[in-house]
Amino acid sequence: MHILESTLKNLRRRTHRAAPDLKTSDWSEYPAQLNHYTAEQSGNKRQWVREVVENLRPARTLDIGGNTGEYSILVAETGAEVIALERDAASADKIFRIGQARKLPIQTIHADIARPTPAVGWDNNESSALLPRLEGQFDLVLMLAVLHHLLLLEQIPLPAIAALCHRLTRRHLLLEWVPVSDAMFQELMRGREALYGSLHEDNFLAACNGLFTVLRRHTLGNGRLLLLLEKDPPADASC
Numbered sequence: 001m002h003i004l005e006s007t008l009k010n011l012r013r014r015t016h017r018a019a020p021d022l023k024t025s026d027w028s029e030y031p032a033q034l035n036h037y038t039a040e041q042s043g044n045k046r047q048w049v050r051e052v053v054e055n056l057r058p059a060r061t062l063d064i065g066g067n068t069g070e071y072s073i074l075v076a077e078t079g080a081e082v083i084a085l086e087r088d089a090a091s092a093d094k095i096f097r098i099g100q101a102r103k104l105p106i107q108t109i110h111a112d113i114a115r116p117t118p119a120v121g122w123d124n125n126e127s128s129a130l131l132p133r134l135e136g137q138f139d140l141v142l143m144l145a146v147l148h149h150l151l152l153l154e155q156i157p158l159p160a161i162a163a164l165c166h167r168l169t170r171r172h173l174l175l176e177w178v179p180v181s182d183a184m185f186q187e188l189m190r191g192r193e194a195l196y197g198s199l200h201e202d203n204f205l206a207a208c209n210g211l212f213t214v215l216r217r218h219t220l221g222n223g224r225l226l227l228l229l230e231k232d233p234p235a236d237a238s239c
Contacts, residue, residue, distance in 0.1 A: 036183050041221045046074065048218045049144075049174065052228055053078050056172055058139035064113050065146035069095035069106070075142070076104040083138070087112035113146075113164075114154040134168055141169040145224075147204070148178040152188040152196060158207040166211040169231055173212060177201045177225040201225055 037045070049071060053061075058080050063072045066084035068091050076082045076099070084099075084106055086092040092110040099106035109130075111117055116130040143165065150156045165173050178185050180199055189196050205214065212229035219225050 036222055038221065045220055045224075045226065046070075048226055050074055050078075052174060052216065053080070053140070056140060058172070060138045061140045061142060062134060062138040062168060063142045063144075065143065065149070066095055066108075067091050069098050069108075071142055071144055072106050073098060073102070073104060075140075076106050079105075080140075081105045082107070083134070084108045085111055085113060085134075087114075114150055114156060131164075131167075136167065136170055138169050140172045140174060141165055142174050144174070144176040145178060145184075147175060148182075148185050148188060151199075152185070152192075158204050162204070162207040162211055166231060171231055172215075173227075173229040173231070175227045175229065177204060177227060179223050179225070181223060201227075 053075050057078065058075070061075045061080045061082045063069075063075065063082055063084045066072045066086045067088075069084055072082045072084040072095055082105060084092070084095045086095060086108065087110070089110055092108050095106065096108040098104075099108065111130055119125070119129040120127045147161060150161055151158065165175075179201070180186070180189070180197060185196075208214075208229065211232055213232055214227055215230050216228040217225060
């Protein structure tokens, strides 16, 4: 018993030493630095999202780009099981710690939806790829203030983003469209106005044609648009 306890103690020490320092990062401190939302606009967004979620009552929700977990927490407080997907390690760690402290049903995955982890191990069977584990597992997918990052930083076309969302959700998608006039869009777009300067939410909705139908829309005071979409049934589904 003494040898086992000593071994476990040594393993704990090594594990703690190997753990990265995740105190802060630019993204983990991002909510405190917001300058493209007034307090009123931020509160209005939260209120609308909460109303939508309480009306839908999803059993399982995927929060893509969860940042520090504001909306993962909001959804979990309604009783839903939440998977928070966040590519920034410090932010993902913050979501995990808050969820643990508040005993909320939040599971955090440190991963990048634009560069999802592949299957690995012997014959690619020891650990399965991220996307197949997520596809079709959620009643609601949240993608708040994420789409413009995928579009501008990752160069992912709108139809591909819409198609991925369609594969991930079983029913609903709640998405935030950031217009070209937005300060963050302008910052990310710099030098590529010819490619993205004329984009409009109608371009995204066109990409959703045959995949999603808009149920509700809400424009915030800063011009950002919140969209609640419902997954269309398969084209050959019986009436």
